[in-house]
Amino acid sequence: MTVDARPSVWSRLLRRLWWETRAAHVVWQRELLHYARNPARLIMTLAQPVVYLLVLGTGLGAMLPGGGGYPTYLFPGVLLMTVQAPAIAIGASVAVDREAGFLREMLVAPVHRVSLLAGRCAGAATVATCQGVLVLGLAGLAHIPYAPELMLALIAEMALIAFAMTAFVALLAVVISPTPTFHAALGCVLTPLVFLSGALFPIAGLPVWLTALMVANPLTYVIDLLRRTIAPYLARPEPAAVHSPVLMELAVTAGVGLLSVLLAARRLSRPR
Amino acid sequence: MRPGAIHTHSLRKSYQGMRAVCGISLNVEAGEMFGFLGPNGAGKSTMISMLSTLLRPSGGRALVAGIDVRDDPKEVRRRIGLVFQEPTVDTDLTVRENLAFHATLYGLGKHDARRRVAEAADLVGLTGRGDTLVRTLSDSMRRLLEIARGLLHEPGVLFLDEPTVGLDPQARAEIWEHLRELRHRRAITVFLTTHHLEEAEYCDHIAMVDRGRVVADDSPAALKRLIGTDRIHLRTGDDQAAAATLSDYLGLASAWGPDGLYVQVTDAATAIPWVCTVLRVPVHSIEVRRPSLDEVFLRYTGRTLDGASRPEVSL
Known part of the structure; x- marks a missing residue:
């Protein structure tokens, strides 16, 4: 009996897996279609990091003693902001979809919630990476060489960061309700995190409590990861703010993403 | 199942x-x-x-x-x-x-x-x-x-x-x-x-x-049967004579209103031909009111579906 049952269990499992993969794939596709159909949204989310690079990079750089290196310093932060915008928009759309009903239509389908969330985060990662590639085109303005290995490494890292951020924002969207409270919470958490990540200025000589916040801030490691990927290609590398192994930083980012997907899925599948 | x-x-x-x-x-x-x-x-x-x-x-x-x-x-x-x-x-x-x-x-x-x-x-x-x-x-x-x-x-x-x-x-x-x-x-x-x-x-x-x-x-029909009968609203040239005729020939009791006669019957569709046959006075209009689901709801809850608590019930 058990011998007979085995192949059927396996084939059932494979079919199930194929079904879930296709479900995640259409959710991914839907996110891309949304972006493709709203070019205005694309341009607006792209405008912010470019403005930061051009205005803050050159303007603030001119004020600093020896500020010629400031655009270079700012570049990882600009990349972070580039992927952050679509990650937040798509992660937060879980909250909008939940109230408008499209999420309910997905939830009533016989598909695992992990597939739905993973598809959405993958969609955000794809959109964010595409925008990131465009911003990478401006690397020359920040005196960063267009080395192919560097560009590929940065693209891969941006995809990972976008996935993790979308998952994290989606988790917040699922846990914090109603929607206005969620949006308020998002604004009140994210801005300080960006300031405390070392994206805009080196964080040194801060009071102890702010240093503690900086060390606990996941964005600190994301920025450090990008900065250290770029450093070997620079003529005059910046001293890094934190020194944690790059592999650990990658693992933490991926871990935060996966954990967020699982927790959000768990929360969604629990009927009220 | x-x-x-x-x-x-x-x-x-x-x-x-x-x-x-x-x-x-x-x-x-x-x-x-x-x-x-x-x-x-x-x-x-x-x-x-x-x-x-x-x-x-x-x-x-x-x-x-x-x-x-x-x-x-x-x-x-x-x-x-x-x-x-x-x-x-x-x-x-x-x-x-x-x-x-x-x-x-x-x-x-x-x-x-x-x-x-x-x-x-x-x-x-x-x-x-x-x-x-x-x-x-x-x-x-x-x-x-x-x-x-x-x-x-x-x-x-x-x-x-x-x-x-x-x-x-x-x-x-x-x-x-x-x-x-x-x-x-x-x-x-x-x-x-x-x-x-x-x-x-x-x-x-x-x-x-x-x-x-x-x-x-x-079923909607069964629920309405609980409420009872159809009502026929008649407007005639001489309501008094019509009421007497309906009572004499068909044994139907009618209520007299300012705007005509109201007659209760079990099934309006079969009653109307009879009513028209026996009446000797001019008939201006015939209107049938069937029992509605609203009345069923009213009977069970004391309210109508749109929330009015004591609606005016004609007849």
Whole structure:
């Protein structure tokens, strides 16, 4: 009996897996279609990091003693902001979809919630990476060489960061309700995190409590990861703010993403 | 139990001590058009959410298409179609993309999906609009698209939560035309909630619900029979003579009003020819008032469906 049952269990499992993969794939596709159909949204989310690079990079750089290196310093932060915008928009759309009903239509389908969330985060990662590639085109303005290995490494890292951020924002969207409270919470958490990540200025000589916040801030490691990927290609590398192994930083980012997907899925599948 | 049937036994749901559904037992036969009729806040949407596994019941049992909603929610979801009260189509996608999206979530193969998308679009009259952005469709077409989507995976039971809410009368009539067409073409159980009396009339079986309890449960005709008889309103040239004639020849008692005569009969359709034959006075108009479901609801709850507590009842 058990011998007979085995192949059927396996084939059932494979079919199930194929079904879930296709479900995640259409959710991914839907996110891309949304972006493709709203070019205005694309341009607006792209405008912010470019403005930061051009205005803050050159303007603030001119004020600093020896500020010629400031655009270079700012570049990882600009990349972070580039992927952050679509990650937040798509992660937060879980909250909008939940109230408008499209999420309910997905939830009533016989598909695992992990597939739905993973598809959405993958969609955000794809959109964010595409925008990131465009911003990478401006690397020359920040005196960063267009080395192919560097560009590929940065693209891969941006995809990972976008996935993790979308998952994290989606988790917040699922846990914090109603929607206005969620949006308020998002604004009140994210801005300080960006300031405390070392994206805009080196964080040194801060009071102890702010240093503690900086060390606990996941964005600190994301920025450090990008900065250290770029450093070997620079003529005059910046001293890094934190020194944690790059592999650990990658693992933490991926871990935060996966954990967020699982927790959000768990929360969604629990009927009220 | 036949596939497609719904059976609940003292199903309950409370939210933080507030009882939304207080022990509802229902038997919906396979293939029936079942109407769940009640005012806003009666617990209709809660009931649908429980039957479609989106809400966990606080107590009692519910079998949908033969499966307990608590034991195997995923299998229940595979066998039901659900159209929510609020619109849930993606307005940035086209009609076909919306349907294809749904088909994939329900595990339909590519070939199968294409055929069923075409069939479902045809069933609701959206053929030829496959590439239209949903944003540009009218409200009634969006609703029809949602119904088509709910039918795509060929469910045994289709739940419709207030399918015509927010639509104008013409759009409502259009939706109903398609629902009747659907019943001609497919063997499917339809469970719908409504607070429109005229929609309940289209159902084979209705349950009236008020404050989380079922107050009446039967076919619309049987419920109206409980209320009793048809009323004929006559305007004649000489009401007094007419009343005497009806009493002498047909044994019908009539009530005299300022605007004519009111006669109670068991079946107006057979009584009217007799009335016309015996009357020797000119008849200006004949009007029949059948007992309405509103009167049934009033009798069980002391209120009408739109919430008025003591309406003026003529006669």
